[in-house]
Amino acid sequence: MPASPVTYTFLGPEGTFTEAALMQVPGAADAIRIPSSNVNAALDRVREGSVDAAMVPIENSVEGGVTATLDAIATGQELRILREALVPISFVLVARPGTRIGDIRRISTHGHAWAQCRLWAEKNIPDAEYIPGSSTAAAAMGLLDDVVHYDAAICAPIVAGEQPGLAVLAKNIGDNPGAVTRFVLVGRPGELPERTGADKTTVVVPLPEDRPGALMEILDQFATRGVNLSRIESRPTGQYLGHYFFSIDADGHVADARVADALAGLHRISPATRFLGSYSRADGVRTEVERHTSDRAFRAAHSWVNEILDSTSAEPEYTPQASPKS
């Protein structure tokens, strides 16, 4: 019987940056690809098992963390990050043919895209009202639909190139030409991606309450084991004011002794710590490991302690006390 094809979902519709990220996954071109209208819907499809994995945005070099994703993977049925993808971001301004920049009164795009074009918009369309869109491509495609109440959109160049109904009014309108968005492919817990030496580990750590220095203790678990952090963000749990969790990316794989030891330390401090995955870095940069935090150093240290335990009687011998004479 032929194997059933892999099924992916992504923040759609076609033409989003998220779809571009999914197409970086080997075999994605031959897989079934189902667009989802938002990050939660995409992750729900993974949880209920109707798709194998979902590609979602997690972090932008200009605007920071994508909170919808950070929150959705931190709670609910457990999920795992299987890989990451980096997409260079450039934006175009599109409208219906015949529209001039001076005609624009209302403009739509994804919130992260709007944040990355803010300076351009202030300079070129200062009076235009911003209408939030579920994605850049959804905003652009909406212009082909007579019912939408905006007259321009900001999207990826690819959308404009494929739609004769859309005219490009301006190119490269992002405020930061080097902008990059990081995406993650999220699946259900199962096989762990192999350790490559150029890996990342993502965890969610609820901040223990009413404990002075709790954040310091969390950071210390990584610092004392020579584990570098590439992202740390605090997010409210939503339960009540002042209750936060930390979303953390650390260099290394849970199969690295120093990372495993740091995670064990986190679990002691905050038992509800959630492991979100170890996966290879999209940029392929290998982690530099200091000698005293290498697997070999951890092994040697553990065998030293075990030797001590083996050669020493850990529990004092039990000598029953003579019963007092009556």
Ligand SMILES: O=C(O)C(=O)C[C@]1(C(=O)O)C=C[C@@H](O)C=C1
């Ligand atoms: O709207 C899209 O095209 C998306 O893929 C989402 C998204 C994001 O969430 O940051 C991805 C990349 C860009 O930074 C802007 C929007």
